[in-house]
Amino acid sequence: xxxxxxxxxxxxxxxxxxxxxxxxxLAAGWVDSRALPTPMAVLAVLExxxxxxxxxxxxxxxxxxxxxSFFLALLIGSAIGIVMGRSxxxxxxxxxxxxxFLNLPALVTIVLCYVWFGLTEAAAILAVxxxxxxxxxxxxxxxxxxISRDLLEMAQVFQLGRxxxxxxxxxxxxxxxxxxxxxxxxxxVWKIVLVVELLGRSSGVGFQINLFFQLFDVAGILxxxxxxxxxxxxxxxxxxxxxxxxxxxxxx
Amino acid sequence: MTALVVDIREKRYPAVxxxxxxxxxxxxxxxxxxxxxxxxxxxxGCGKTTLLNIIAGLDRDFSGRMTLPPMAxxxxxxxxVFQNARLLPWRTVLENIELVMPPSEGRRRRxxxxxxxxxxxxxAQVYPERLSVGMGRRVALARAFAIDPxxxxxxxxxxxxxxPTAQRLRLLLLEIWGRQPTTVLFVTxxxxxxxxxxxxxxxxxxxxxxxxxxxxxxxPRDAQxxxxxxxxxxxxxxxxxxxxxxxx
Numbered sequence: 001x002x003x004x005x006x007x008x009x010x011x012x013x014x015x016x017x018x019x020x021x022x023x024x025x026l027a028a029g030w031v032d033s034r035a036l037p038t039p040m041a042v043l044a045v046l047e048x049x050x051x052x053x054x055x056x057x058x059x060x061x062x063x064x065x066x067x068x069s070f071f072l073a074l075l076i077g078s079a080i081g082i083v084m085g086r087s088x089x090x091x092x093x094x095x096x097x098x099x100x101f102l103n104l105p106a107l108v109t110i111v112l113c114y115v116w117f118g119l120t121e122a123a124a125i126l127a128v129x130x131x132x133x134x135x136x137x138x139x140x141x142x143x144x145x146x147i148s149r150d151l152l153e154m155a156q157v158f159q160l161g162r163x164x165x166x167x168x169x170x171x172x173x174x175x176x177x178x179x180x181x182x183x184x185x186x187x188x189v190w191k192i193v194l195v196v197e198l199l200g201r202s203s204g205v206g207f208q209i210n211l212f213f214q215l216f217d218v219a220g221i222l223x224x225x226x227x228x229x230x231x232x233x234x235x236x237x238x239x240x241x242x243x244x245x246x247x248x249x250x251x252x
Numbered sequence: 253m254t255a256l257v258v259d260i261r262e263k264r265y266p267a268v269x270x271x272x273x274x275x276x277x278x279x280x281x282x283x284x285x286x287x288x289x290x291x292x293x294x295x296x297g298c299g300k301t302t303l304l305n306i307i308a309g310l311d312r313d314f315s316g317r318m319t320l321p322p323m324a325x326x327x328x329x330x331x332x333v334f335q336n337a338r339l340l341p342w343r344t345v346l347e348n349i350e351l352v353m354p355p356s357e358g359r360r361r362r363x364x365x366x367x368x369x370x371x372x373x374x375x376a377q378v379y380p381e382r383l384s385v386g387m388g389r390r391v392a393l394a395r396a397f398a399i400d401p402x403x404x405x406x407x408x409x410x411x412x413x414x415x416p417t418a419q420r421l422r423l424l425l426l427e428i429w430g431r432q433p434t435t436v437l438f439v440t441x442x443x444x445x446x447x448x449x450x451x452x453x454x455x456x457x458x459x460x461x462x463x464x465x466x467x468x469x470x471x472p473r474d475a476q477x478x479x480x481x482x483x484x485x486x487x488x489x490x491x492x493x494x495x496x497x498x499x500x
Contacts, residue, residue, distance in 0.1 A: 150334070150336065150338050151338060151340060153305075153310050153334075153338075154332070154334065154338040156309070156310060157308050157309070157310065157330055157332045158331075158332070158351075158352040158395075158399065159327065159329070160351070160352070164351070168340060168343065168351055169340065172340070172342040172343075173342075175342075249379075250341055250342045250343075250379040250381065251341075251381065
């Protein structure tokens, strides 16, 4: 009540989560089976896994993989996107490759990376990165095409040079596009990381879920999923959204 | 001393879509003396902006020759006030000015001085989207002077402003130019504006544009602000040049 603004923006969020939990509880009561444990049962597993240290460990490993492939994909994809957006020739040369990679199923990339480079950490991260790069390229290329010619001419006349033109003209105009790529990227990357872990790693949330799957332990699967989704949500709310607001603060 | 020699044999725009190829400029020649304020007038669409873009080095696809003021090193600094302000929307007014200046101790001080001189002291920390059109033009003017240009190009910088604002900015231009003399090429289609500002007026023909007249303005600087004197010169010019002015 003291914070009417906060109150108003937060309560639909809380209400919708409460509704989801209620629905889940009702459904679990109705089915009454190990295949659909109640929220409380999942919470108990979550607590057990946290105190044993298993969940924090696997969560950290997965997050490290997400971070590595996320930043690699963003960096490489942005660079390719800028070049393709600014050069008609390179765009034409690269476009068919881009379409091939866009349509390559994640599973194929993962399997091929493991076959060619072995069941290693590098192969795992490479597979996720290759999966994500084409999406970044497509988004950032749109942004690079939209860079104002007026401003580029201004930079040329006033002799800003390559580095300052990149920093003050190109990157700020790409800002919204890079952030869009980052947000959709985070969502894609963490899902692919779980598959990569399931297929060829012996740590991480994906590996744990595989383990619980073999035991048909749905409570375990849900406990890990909830913990992981919560962390990703926090990243989105605590890092990506503030970044987006900061990048847009000049707008009227 | 000659600061600028323009000798364009031909500038041609290739055919695009249904538009035919067009010759924008042909045999366009003139020189500007160092420190001279030259106004270029001509009917709208005669290629004035094309001319400025060639001089600024933005358009190299022409035949002919262009000599800029000689410099100790590198290309001479050219200040360009475009028709639209072309400020970086994600940088504050002050950052927009500082960005084009070579890094130095007194850079911020000098940028702030220029903003104060253009009456923008209060908006130094504001983002350009919050400025009015007139204020944006003033920032663009301050930015062009901030680099101590050997050559200052202005492309109808005061068009579409209300007359009192435009007049204030014209006087502001003269004031800064008086303190910081440089060779100026001012493009306009407003003959009164040209008479008010210029040492000399260059008149361009309809496309393909060439120089049809080069007219020194003999009015003393003080009298140039007098509307009646300007009107008298304008009538005289129109009589002398007849049709080539069109609707100027």
